[in-house]
Amino acid sequence: MIRIAPVGRVLAVAAATSLALTACGGGSNTATPESPSAAPSSAAPAAKGDGTLTLGSLLPQTGSLAFLGPPEFAGVDLAVKEINEAGGVLGKPVAKIHTDSGDTTTNIASQSVDKLLTQNADAIIGAASSSVSESVIDKITGAGVVHFSPANTSDKFTTIEDKGLYFRTAPPDQLQGRVLGDLIVADGNASIGIMAMQDSYGTGLADQVAKTVQDGGGEVVERVDYDPKAADFSADVAKIKAKNPQAVVLIGFEETSKVIGELVKQGMPADKVKWYMVDGNMSNTNYVKMPKGTLKGVKGTYPGAAAPDEFRQSLMAVDPKLEDFTYAPESYDAANLIALAAEVAKSDVGADIAAKLAEVSKGGEKCTNFKTCSELLKAGKDIDYDGVSGPVEFNDAGDPAVATIGIYQYGDDNKYPVKALEYRTGNIEG
Incomplete structure (x- = not known):
C-alpha cells in the first residue's frame, strides 16, 4: 500500500x-561517457561490455514536453561531470550521447533509440513521456540495455514486460x-x-x-x-x-x-x-x-x-538558461545510480548493472553523491545512495519505494x- x-x-x-x-510524461547528440541501470533478468539478451560506461539520453528537445528537456538534460550533464571529475566508472570517463525523444506524434524516439543502440549505449535515460517510453521499451530492453526514466509515472511500467531492465526515479x-x-x-x-x-x-x-x-x-x-x-x-x-x-x-x-x-x-x-x-x-x-x-x-x-540551493546553482552552471528544475533531480539521480551500479557490478553490461541497482539504492552506508559513494565502495563498504529527488529505494518492480x-x-x-x-x-x- x-x-x-x-x-x-x-x-x-x-x-x-x-x-x-499510474502515469507522466528528450535530447542532443554529443558523445561522452555514463552508466546504465535496471533490474536483473535472465530473459535479457547476452551483451558484451567494452569497458566504457556509455549513457544515452532520450529526452524532449521537441514536442509537447519540450519544456521538460532543459532541466532533465542538465541533471544528466551535471551528474556525468561530477562522475568524471571523481575518476569516472571502471577507471574510465563515462560517455554520454544526447538524443531527442520528440512525442507520440512523431517517430523521433524510435530513430533516436536506433542511433543510441548503434553507438553502444549501455543505458538509456528517458523518455519523459510515459507513452513515448512505452513505444520504445521493447527495442531498448530487447537489446539488453537498461531503460531508466526520470519522469515516467504510468502504472503500466510496474508490471510491463521489461526483461528486468526498466527502472524509474519518478513515482507513480x-x-x-x-x-x-x-x-x-x-x-x-x-x-x-x-x-x-x-x-x-x-x-x-x-x-x-x-x-x-x-x-x-x-x-x-x-x-x-x-x-x-x-x-x-x-x-x-x-x-x-x-x-x-x-x-x-x-x-x-x-x-x-x-x-x-x-x-x-x-x-x-x-x-x-x-x-x-x-x-x-x-x-x-x-x-x-x-x-x-x-x-x-x-x-x-x-x-x-526540495532541491537544495547548491544543487540548483550547480545546474545553472551547466545550463545558465534554465528557467525551472522539473525532473532535474530525478535525472541526476538516475545517472548516478547507473554509474554506481556499474561500479559495484564491475561491468558496463546492461543486465549486470540492472542486477545491482536495487543494491546501491538501499541497505548500506548512506551517501549523496558519486564521489562519496565511490570512495565508500573502494573502502569495501556497502552503500545506500540517497538522491536529490529523495531516498530512491527501489522495490522489486524497479519503482521508487519512497x-x-x-x-x-x-x-x-x-x-x-x-x-x-x-x-x-x-x-x-x-
Whole structure:
C-alpha cells in the first residue's frame, strides 16, 4: 500500500485505500561517457561490455514536453561531470550521447533509440513521456540495455514486460493523484470538473484524482477526456462550464495553454473558479506571455523533494538558461545510480548493472553523491545512495519505494516559485 503524509507531520487523507502505480510524461547528440541501470533478468539478451560506461539520453528537445528537456538534460550533464571529475566508472570517463525523444506524434524516439543502440549505449535515460517510453521499451530492453526514466509515472511500467531492465526515479501518478485530490478537498471544493488528455498519463491520473475527491466527500460533476491534438477546445470547456464546478483540474501537456485560453474566454478564470494543474503542464515558460495574473493563485503538483540551493546553482552552471528544475533531480539521480551500479557490478553490461541497482539504492552506508559513494565502495563498504529527488529505494518492480510530491502555487507573473508550498511523502510497501 502507499501511505501519504506531509513532510514532518501526518496528512489527513480522505480514505485509507491502497494505491496502485499510474502515469507522466528528450535530447542532443554529443558523445561522452555514463552508466546504465535496471533490474536483473535472465530473459535479457547476452551483451558484451567494452569497458566504457556509455549513457544515452532520450529526452524532449521537441514536442509537447519540450519544456521538460532543459532541466532533465542538465541533471544528466551535471551528474556525468561530477562522475568524471571523481575518476569516472571502471577507471574510465563515462560517455554520454544526447538524443531527442520528440512525442507520440512523431517517430523521433524510435530513430533516436536506433542511433543510441548503434553507438553502444549501455543505458538509456528517458523518455519523459510515459507513452513515448512505452513505444520504445521493447527495442531498448530487447537489446539488453537498461531503460531508466526520470519522469515516467504510468502504472503500466510496474508490471510491463521489461526483461528486468526498466527502472524509474519518478513515482507513480496515483501517488500524485492522491495528493492532488486531497488538496482539492482540503481547499473546500465540493464540486469539480476534470479536463484530461486522452492517453495513459491523462486518464490514469484523472481516475486517481476523481477517486480521491469522491472518497473525501467531493463530487466530480463533469469529466472530459480530450484529444490533445485537437485544434479547438471550446466544446470541451463548455461541457465543464455547464456543470458550474467550484474547481477545474487540468491534466495535460502544452495544449493546456489553449484550454486555459478557452476557460478565460468562457468566463471561468482562475479568480472565479479554482484551477489545479499537474507535472505535465506545470511550466514557467508556457504561460508567461499570457496577461499578468492569468494563473495567479493556481495550484499544481509535481514529483520531487526540495532541491537544495547548491544543487540548483550547480545546474545553472551547466545550463545558465534554465528557467525551472522539473525532473532535474530525478535525472541526476538516475545517472548516478547507473554509474554506481556499474561500479559495484564491475561491468558496463546492461543486465549486470540492472542486477545491482536495487543494491546501491538501499541497505548500506548512506551517501549523496558519486564521489562519496565511490570512495565508500573502494573502502569495501556497502552503500545506500540517497538522491536529490529523495531516498530512491527501489522495490522489486524497479519503482521508487519512497517518493515526494511538491505542491506549488503560481504568482501574478504566471510562474511558480522554486520552493513548494508543501511537500508530501508517500511510502510504497510491497
